[in-house]
Amino acid sequence: MSVHAAGMFTVKEINRLKILQDVIDRNLRPGQAAEMLGITPRHMRFLTILLFTEADHLPGTFTIL
Numbered sequence: 882m883s884v885h886a887a888g889m890f891t892v893k894e895i896n897r898l899k900i901l902q903d904v905i906d907r908n909l910r911p912g913q914a915a916e917m918l919g920i921t922p923r924h925m926r927f928l929t930i931l932l933f934t935e936a937d938h939l940p941g942t943f944t945i946l
Contacts, residue, residue, distance in 0.1 A: 897918060900914050900917055900918060901914070901928060901929070901932060904925070904929055905929065905932065905933075911925045911926060911929065912925070
């Protein structure tokens with residue numbers, strides 16, 4: 882059974898979700914988050930929009946403790 886099939890996340894994936902949550906909460910600017918994740922600011926905007934539009938279809942919420 883793989884890690885994803887078991888519903889677990891790696892530390893790297895959890896850190897990415899925390900960074901995305903900081904952007905959503907406006908604690909971090911998208912450009913800064915993009916630099917931290919090693920992606921372009923345009924890709925960061927795409928991910929943020931994707932989270933807002935697809936949040937109803939995803940299990941759980943994106944509120945990171």
